[in-house]
Amino acid sequence: MFYISSWQDGWMVWGVAAGILMFFASLQAVHFFRSRGYETFLFIHIILAAVIVPAIYFHVKVQIKGIQYVYAMMAIWAFDYLARFLRIIVSGITSKADVRVVSGDILEFKIAYSRWWKYYPGSYAFIHILLPLQNSWQSHPFSLVSSPLKEDEGKVIIFARIKEGITKSMSEYILRQPSNMLRTIPVLLDGPYGDRHHLHHYNTLILVAGGIGITGVYPYAAELVKSPERKQNILFIWTTSDDSFSQWFGDYIAHLTSDERIQQHIYLTSERHEHEEQDVPTQFFSIEKGERPGKTTPSTPEIEYQLGPTSFGPANGLSRKSSVISASLSLVEHRGNTWVHERATRNHSRPDLKDLVANEISKARGSLAFVVCGPGPLNDVMRCSVADNIQSANARIDYYEEAFCW
Template identity: 35%
Template sequence: MTSLINCLDDYDLSQKAINKEVDTIVYNCNEYGSMNVTNEMVFEIYEDNKDNIITIEQFGTNLSIPLTEPISFPEYNLTMAKKSITMFYWQLATGENYGGIMLGYWCGVFLIATVINFIGKAAPSFLLKMNSPAVIKFRQMFVTPATFGFKHSIPIGCCKNIIAMATPTRAESIIIGGYLIMALILGMIKFEPFEPNIWFPNQHNQLIRYIADRCGITSLTQIPVLFLFGGRNNLLQYLTGFSFDTFNVFHRWIARVMILFAFLHSVAYTWLERKYLAEEFAETYWRWGVVATVTGCIMLGQSIFIFRSKIYEFFLAFHIGLAVFFVIGMWYHLIELGWMNWEYATIALWGFDRAARLGRLVWSGLGTSQTKLYPNDLFRMTIDYPKRWKAYPGSYVYVHILSPWGFWESHPFTVYQSALPEHEGKLMIGATVKKGMTKRMAKALTKAGGDKAIKVLIDGPYGTCHNIARYDTVICLCGGIGVTAAFSYLLDIIKNKYHDQHLIFIWVTRHQSSLDCFENELKFLNDSDKCDVEIYLTSPDANSSDDSCSDNEKKLSDTGSDNSDSRYSVIKGQRPDVATLLPTYISQSKGTTAVMVCGPPTLNDLARRTVTDNLGAGNGRVDYFEEAFSW
């Protein structure tokens, strides 16, 4: 103890600095040595023994003789020791600091996005006036298009899409690219190994240890935001206006960086301890560190596109189960090593998301859905719920069907308020039958004759609302069941009469049953006299012909005084030429134009490409909005 205090005194440290170091010595003695030491005792020991301090020369070179007196070291030894220890702890701190810089990058991105989103909400006219040739060119090059020009919703892949990915938009790719470049640079700089070093026999081992620590700690700092971006209840969605899909893209890329750093951390430590692996595996922190790394790698592997798109329900359940093991592994790995603050933050964020989901379920209450099955695997839900909140344009909910099997499953559905006065305040959902929950529900409806009341729980609402109500012309292009997203916006615009707008509704669907399913909404759009309705029926039923109309079409056509001037039309047996149709509407639009698209991947990507090429073709600013679920 006297030798330690003497070393501090030899460096001419202030009394405050010496007291701080003594605090550390006392803590270690009491915490790890099961002793009962005080600062006063340490200084008393020093005062009692400082006159007995000997030098290395006095001690001699016989290291077998026990050291019974305090000793002082030459300045060279102290300098080397200080440099070695300082560099080691500087490397530890640098891993955390560099991880903080990477988090700061995201803070900067979200701050800019929040400012833009706030301006768009508070002063939309300011952004709508930004339509100079330079702004248009910038948006065409860096904001609106897909990364490589066309495919965004359509996955890019090889080997029959076994290896595939949905490419981000170009703006998302620029953000992700900045993050990846930062991670690469910060993972490679400022290691600075040196010799002689009191803790490492050579620079090679020293460098590997620094890499191991840097990668491990940097990986750790990314885990809280990884869980935040993957959660439903992410407050940043509402601040930035970014969709859940955008945060999901960020979630996946942060996961790749985090797992890469964790893998390098594990490999480097395995190399350093290769001669002592049996002893290391006897340590709890080592075993659980292996569990966390292996679990993380499995999570990354099972998150490839083909698993997410083909067996999503299994992927999700397995993903959550692995995440639990990952968090447990990190807990037992860090509880002995430190840095538990990052673990606490991760658990807090994940716990908040789960608690918020439960709170939304309780707040939304138990609902009753009058559910009707239509031909061609369509169904419609009219949900009577406690009405503590109202659906808004762009909102969606996760619905739990209260059945003996599968009640724990929830599926996202776009919701909107009914167009009928008798259903005022009820939630409307239209969807197609897929696998899992919806398939089981369809079987139950078939047994009940196609119409049945079902008890449901609602987790929601979620989603951000695009501010398309501020545009002079609104073009909604929908494919299939994506029509529900358009209804949520158009019904709101017509009911609230924000200002004199030209509304254009284009719907591409296969079967007549789709028109029957959404008869009330289509009639509402047609009766409003504010919306041009253009429907492309690509696979008309065999019993219908081009010169005959369904009952639904007749009802809608009869609302106009002259069918030739009707704003409602159904084109059968063909698809729209989107590359020609959208530019025509954009060029003929009055004032600012919003193009909102929701449909299958091919339609979405074609519309995005077409609108990008025609951002400067309107009579005011043209903006593209997309409502889509990406795997």
């Protein structure tokens, strides 16, 4: 009887309603549903939260039991939104972004902001796009990168892979413009967030990126270029589907080639690249020592790199088929979708990451850190490989992972 009569009281109705809504909010937040329609998820989740909070309040206010927890919840929620609002103000409410489609599936944002906060490796920010039909009330997180180009000084750069939702609608908007290339739009920047890994203490860094995950590890290599006094070696490995990366990240890779402490291996993993014959123009093949630039040798020799106490090369499970130019240290060739350099190789294969990890750990004589950012399978392989080989290490080994999931 008590149960039946209690339904006549508002507190019971509000409590049941809050419980049911919280169940649906939790179910909707499962990654399977969230990843298939993030904008829809976010909109519904905010509406549910806006109803759940007052429902809980009306449920407990009658008996005054637990009301302090409701006030605490409201205070935390309000503080979160206030802090985000203040971050947006600090970043500049008049921020502008130059947006363009830099390849078939990549958007680039060059954002001029207030500069009241300083970009750092590992940082990311939420961006509001202030355009009609672009859901300006929503914000989306993206990793931040600093451009090596002088004309971009004082700006933060975002690269976003075009998928569904905001990136797709934004790319369609850009491509509809008369110029079809570049558009300056108002934005709001909420950031920076993210932890900075303190990697300067390690003797060697192994940076491994997959696809757009390059934005998560590149800043650590670029930071080394700015610190010539640091005695550190970096092996930089990037797996990407094809060589269109030179259209949007070529200048960044070229920037790293200026530092002899950094070795780069780029792997083109699509089937078209894995099975094609070597099709690089002859000027991109190795130029032997003593030969003048322009005189080419039609071969792709096995390459062994020596960087202080650490050697990087095919023996480490890295190179199967590569195209390299060994001319001046400062020379970078851009030809079509191809770039090559003495300290950067383009490989038409998939890297043997398990072999790489085992070899690097076994020969390490100083501290070693792995920093990984890529799709789930790549992260899983790297994490498991480090765990399998860490017992054989002769020095300190650490593993850092940046994962694009939330």
